[in-house]
Amino acid sequence: MRDILVLIEDLIDAPAELAAAARCFGDVQTTAFVSGGTESEHQMLAGLFDCVKVAPAASDANWCAEFLCAQILPLLDSMQPHLVLMHHTNNGLDLAPLLAAKSDRPMLADCISLESRENGVSAVRTVFGGKVHARISATDSATGYFATVRSGAFSMPEDTATKSGSIVALPLIETAPRRRFIETITPEAGAVDITQSEILVAVGRGIDDEDNMEIVEELADALGAELACTRPVVDKGWLEKSRQVGTSGLTVKPKIYLTVGVSGSFQHLGGIKGGPFMVAINQDAAAPIFAAADVGIVGDLFDLVPLLEEKIRERKG
Amino acid sequence: MDIYVCIKRVADTSEVDIEIDRTGLALTEDDFSYDINEWDNFAVEAALQLKEEHGGKVTALTVGIEDDEEVLRRALAMGCDEALHLSDPCFEGSDAWGIAQILSAALKGKPLDLLLFGTVSADEGAGQTGGFVAGLLDLPMVSLATSLKVNGSIATVSHEVEGGLERVRELDLPAVVTVQTGINEPRYVSIRGIRKVSGIEIPVSGVGDLGLDPNQVGASGARVKLEELFLPPQGQSAQMLEGSDDEIIDKLLDLLQENGGL
Amino acid sequence: MAAALGALTLILNRRLALLRAAAAEPRTGDWGARLKRLLVIGFGQSRQPRYLVAGLVHVVLFAGFMLLSLRSMSLIAEPFWPGISNIGEPYTFIRHMAAALVLVGCAIAAWRRVVVRPARYHDRHATVSHTKEAVAILSLISFLMIADAAFDFGGSEGVRKVAFWAHNSALLFFLCLLPYGKHFHVITALPNVFFSSLKLSGVVKPPSYSESDFDALETVGVSKLEDFTWKQLLDVYSCVDCGRCSDHCPAYASKSPLSPRMLNIKTRDAAFEHYPIKGEITPPEKRADLVGEVITPDELWSCTTCGACQEACPVTIEYLDRIVDMRRFLVDDGNLPATLQKPMAALEKRGNPYGKMARKRGDTGVRVLKEGDACDTLFFTDSCAAFDPRVQETAIAFGEILAQAGVDAGTLGKDEVDSGHEARRFGEEGLFLTLREQNLEAMDKREFTQIVTTDPHALNALKNDYELEQPVLHHSQYLAKLLSEGKLPLQPLGDNRRYTFHDPCYLGRHNNEYAAPRDVLNAIPGIETVEMERSRNRSFCCGAGSLNLFHETECERRMGELRLDMVAESGADVVVTACPFCLSNLEDAAKTTGRENEIEIIDLAELVQRSLGKTKQPEKE
The missing domain is CATH 3.40.50.1220 (TPP-binding domain)
Structure with a gap:
């Protein structure tokens, strides 16, 4: 059975959407990766995926692509998943290409539909600002595939949080990040962008x-x-x-x-x-x-x- | 400070009736006009502002056919010191990964402090090339930068994250930053400005110069293949909703829901 | 006394230093025309009475100065040639009357300055008031008059002697004081009028008079004082801060960042500061940037180049060339607002500011000339009539009139690109030259004997910027011609509405055509017309066209809305105009002011078509 590793960044709507996206590949073994999060959140993920791998949170608890790369790469080495899946969000833009390059996987970015092929993956994505759709594919990759999907493009029937996946804690892999978090700026109340x-x-x-x-x-x-x-x-x-x-x-x-x-x-x-x-x-x-x-x-x-x-x-x- | 900016020439499709050509893999280009990718324009301006503040050199580079040299010339007219055109018949048909290979090969060994990209391109819109290059060159990266300052060997970048928030990060140089629109107000390039740099010879590097294997790049090296282009099902002008107010609003709600608006 | 005269010479020489350092500008030749302007506008004070009270006071003061100058000079000469000041009757009577009138004039002027305080004297953007300076000078003039009188009627020799010296020292002090402030205009105004431009105001000066190859120029435009031409600086010296320019400026009226008067004042202040009468000239790198800091880009981009300011100036100060020159620098420096960068790029890439494809040009119904084709009249529509559906209606209307009148007309079709009129006036000379070249090439490949256009901006560009052999006519002129040839059987409109004509800037002020559109309008049988107060050369810009539509200057109330207020005031029900942008802006303003059912905006061609019975009069609301 094929393995799909799903990278979770947002614990609200995203996990169900990603679980739905993974379903495009038929009968698969799904593993969710999450860094940090609460026990109840991990339980929620366990309802959607066959396995939940929980890495420690980054020390500053903020999305840090370098930190996450360091935690995920060994997992990829050991699991060798057929496909890595995450959302094409701002955080996705920050992490996915870096991780795809470092794990040497062909990447299908910002997909609005996914299809499993015998020898690979095909997807539909939008180009030219949404005026044109493109069907793309990656095949015959020895290293597996990487895909990011558009938020809202995949939806899950209501009754699907029926799994009871295992929850596994991952060890912390120390990094000396060359990229450090300073602060988060919340837009002033009233100031809209x-x-x-x-x-x-x-x-x-x-x-x-x-x-x-x-x-x-x-x-x-x-x-x-x-x-x-x-x-x-x-x-x-x-x-x-x-x-x-x-x-x-x-x-x-x-x-x-x-x-x-x-x-x-x-x-x-x-x-x-x-x-x-x-x-x-x-x-x-x-x-x-x-x-x-x-x-x-x-x-x-x-x-x-x-x-x-x-x-x-x-x-x- | 040595800053490199990777830019791309893209088609402006805003006023064009899009048609897919006979191969199904490209658009009919007769009516296209081309210009520098909007995000890349902000990246060039960001590079120039850093140079004006700290001194140094800005080099613009692009991968593409002969016509793509136009955007390098524009970058020179804006104030870039040097340009490098990565062009070779066997580059044609490269996917983003191939482009990243070519750029990385060209940048390897260069005295680089900062490497800038536009976050996405107006045509492909995948936003992956900058990240690929950061991965290939093993440099720290921040995407979607909305401000960029340099102090010594550290860059301070704020960038867009989810939920309308911005995060401020520190990056050890050398680093890769992909730039979001609105980070600055790019300067205008006058026709005269372009003409003034028309005589400058822009060096071209091909597959041999970069020490690349021709099979790594171009259509043959592409890991992600384009199978077909097609137009999304959509009418030319608005679908007019008719009926009683109740019916109209119900129909509208269905359409909003289908398009992810609820 | 000799020392004082020497001091005056030195002071003037220092003031001239900047003019000598300035760029060249040929303003010689055609002496007859210059003399005429000097006599009419200078000595004749022809532009003064537009403001009746202030104007008449100025005429009195000016005439008094002229009449008394003989007396003043003779008094200065008195110590050298005793008795020379006694010129005799009737001069003595005349000069007594003049002196009395000048005194009264000074009193009225001071009263206006201090008590009435017209808004015109107090610029919204001014940082210092010139009231004190004005009152000081008025007092000095009054003192001169009184001293003169005391010399005549002083009785005792002692009083006469004191009065004599008081008069002469005051006069020389006055003369030496003038170059220090705004009253320098007493000295420079007449030369400024004499050297004023004899060209149509629609003509923009080239980027340089000494180098005709634009690409060969080291720098473009004006960024510092010395980049101005000597005449542009003489203009600045000649401003007395009367505020008539800003009072007529639609940008000032709409409360945008621009006040044309401040362009003079700020430049003059910089000139006096950096070219002081005593001390060293400040090198350019040690000054605040004249263009960018002292004069802000926002001010410069707010100008619609309507020309109302220079038409209002009593001493013929020219503003537009200076604004365009400063814009040229900003463009060359890359300092163009994003709102303007997009349409500029579209002009470059697609030949029109909308970025539309050439083959999507609207069909005017007029035959499209292929290369090698010939016609009598080439109809140049320009971008707006080609791509704006509303304006296209006017081009179609005009095309139908041409067809009905049996005119052999043709268009360049998709080979026509934007005239480049606004690109040039927004300082992008290179883009203008490129567009002109493309149009000239397209014209070269076709034969025609004359050109007509429905866009006054295109008229101005083709007539004044293109240097074509063929005559260029505006459609109002063309319609007037057809009318005089009996080819337009106009019928009554059958309504009892009142019509007014809104003069487009580039037809009226910039190309001196006020009669043709009115002739056409009044030829419609039974039409009732009214004139707005701001009509003809005082017309108030609609907000302007082309690139201005993209820029949409920050303002409190849009010019078009202000103009519609004036229409409403005139009691007109229909505004007839003859410019695509006036049409769009005013129609827009009618909507935003909720007058769309009260005031109709229509192009002259559409009205003529209506009067020809081609289209129905709209139902009366």
């Missing part, structure tokens, strides 16, 4: 009045999104400049972009990159935003937005 947001609700002048901002704020809150806006909204002082998307504002790369009362001037559209899934709600059927959006709704935003917010909250429970 919409360029890093995955979901944005953008407001245009169709909102008509500052008092109406409340309904989009509620919608953003329900969606777990940040608010963005067009230039006229900033001009009117309804939102701060740090939320303006466009040629004279910020460039954003969200996954979901929901516009409310945005006409779709080229200045505004010029600030949206990365091909997000774009939804437009506007009263004017001829608004250029509908040429750019994936989904369009012509209608009164004052009816639609509160209804949408209500139904989102319903679905999210």
Whole structure:
């Protein structure tokens, strides 16, 4: 049976997604690697994977690629897993290529689907900012494979945390890291960086009045999104400049972009990159935003937005 | 201080109707315009600002065909001191691993303090080349840098981690840093600036110069192979939702859910 | 007295040192035209009455100075030629009247400075007030008048003697004081008018007058005092801080970082500081950067190059060439805001600031000329009409009018690239030259006898920057021509709305065309038109076009919105304009100010098309 080693960095949604991704390979022996974490977290992992290997936490308890490489490399040597799997997140970007190079494994990065091949692995990933999909493969590797998967691309049926894997503690492998943690900076309350947001609700002048901002704020809150806006909204002082998307504002790369009362001037559209899934709600059927959006709704935003917010909250429970 | 910046020329596809060519492995390039990868532009600026502060030399390098020299010239116009073009017919078809092999071979033995990359490229978007090279050269690395300072033999870098947080790290030099957009405001390169460096001869190194085995690189050496390109199922303009408000919103919610928005 | 005259010569010589160190600029020749400008704008004070009270006071003071100068000079000569100051009647009567008027003028001026305090005198960006300086000079002038009177009516010989010396010392003190401050303009203003540019204001100066090959230049643009031309510095010396430029500046009105007056003042302060009358000249490396620190990039990028400032200046100070020269330095130095870098790169890569592909140009309905084809009139649309769907409608409207009038017209099709007008004015000369070359090459391969364009910026570029053999017309001029040839059977519009014409900067101020669009407008039977207060050469910029659309300068209220307020004030229901960017900006402003159902914005071509019965008048709201 093939071995898959899953590197866990985030203990909330990620483990189930990675377990789902591992399932693409059929009947496999799955091992989760985690550095640090609590006993209950390890138990949770044991429900998803056949084995959980727990390395000590780095002394500063922060994601340190060099430290993790040192802990994982001996494990790879001993296990010789067919595939190493982790998420293509910021931490993934930090660790995966380094580890793939050091373990001499072909790497398939940022996959949105995975497929097992008799002699290797194939995957689909997005290129050119999501405009094109590419099917890639790595085969006949003597050293095994490495894949990182996109967050949210794999989902697990609810009833799958049924395993009762073993939990094994790993010894600490000492390192003299050439990269050291200094501090974590938490953005000040109120200071938002919409360029890093995955979901944005953008407001245009169709909102008509500052008092109406409340309904989009509620919608953003329900969606777990940040608010963005067009230039006229900033001009009117309804939102701060740090939320303006466009040629004279910020460039954003969200996954979901929901516009409310945005006409779709080229200045505004010029600030949206990365091909997000774009939804437009506007009263004017001829608004250029509908040429750019994936989904369009012509209608009164004052009816639609509160209804949408209500139904989102319903679905999210 | 010796700083090396690895840059890449990429196609700008923002205004282009994407078409996949007959081979299924490439896009029809007729309408493409090319420029330096956006992230790499920030990396060059970061290198130049460090040079302006600490002195030293900035060298830009790229792996690619003859036309890719354009981005090296642009880097020279921005203020890089030297450029190195890694070009050889047998480099064609290299995957990221192959590119990393070529870059590592070119950098091995160079008096290097800092090696900069853009975190990802606008075309492939895999964000792995910098990490590969760090692994191959056994250098410490930080990715997604949003600020970069050097003090003696130590670089202080803050970089993006999950959840909108930033972490500050210290790196012993020599080190690799991959740069996130927004770390600085890259300077403009005027047409005149480009013309001024048009006469500079940019050295080219091929597979022999780098001491590489031709089978290690190029299509034959690629560990990850491209099997096909295809367009994601999507209409040209918006799918308009119609019906009662309730129906519309339910449909929208389904679509949001499908696209990971809930 | 001789010592005082000697001191004045030395002081002036020190002030001239900077002018001598400055770059070359040919401002000689065409003496007749120069003399005329000197007589009309200089001695005739033709630009003063735009501000009635201040203007008239200045005319009085100026006339008084002129009339009294003979007296003043003769008083100075009196010790050498006793009796020479007694010129006799009627001069004595005239000069008494003049002196009295000057005294009154001084009183009004001081009252305005101290009590009325018009906003114009107090620049938002100024760090020091010039009120004290102004009042001191006014007092000195009054003192001169009184001393002069005392010399005439003093009665006793003793009083006369005291008055005589008081007058002469005050006068010489006054003259020596002038070059130390803003009142230097008393000396430099007339030469400044005499040497002012005789070209259309749409013409931008080349990067250098001494080296015509742009690529061969060592440095580009202005980064320090000495990089200015001598005339640009004479301009700066001649500013008396009256604030008319900033009062007319749309960027200042919209509360952007720019105040054109401050460009003069800050440059002059730097000139006086680093080229002092006493002491050493500061070497450039020991000064604060003139461009970048003293004058900030934000100020320079806020200018729409509308030209209102220089049109308003009573002493013909030129601003645009200086702004463009400073921008040229910033561009060459890589100091271009990210908002402008993208459209510049798009212009370079794709030939238009939107980064659209050439083959996606909108179809104007006009025949596309292939290489080797010929036509009578080449229609140059420029980027906006090619890629902005709203503006494209105006190009289509104009194309239909041409077809109806039987004009043999053609376009360059996808071989046309952006005229480069804004690239040049934003300081990217190399990009402009590249774009011009591409267009000239495309034009060379086709035959035509004249060019018409619906974009005043393109008009300005093709007419003034391209050096073409063929005449270039704006579509308003072309329509006026068709009208006079009887080819446009205009019909009543059948509405009772009021129309006003918004003068585009590059049609009006920069190319002196105010009549053609109005002729066309007024030729529509039964049309009711009104003029805005800020019309013709006082027109207020809409916020400007092309690259400005990408930059969107920081401001409190956008220029287009301010302009729409003026439209509303005039009582007009429809704004007719003749520029794609005026159309976009004003339509935008109508939406943001909630006037989209009250005020219609329309291009002249669209209105003509409507009047020809081609399109229906929109339903009255």
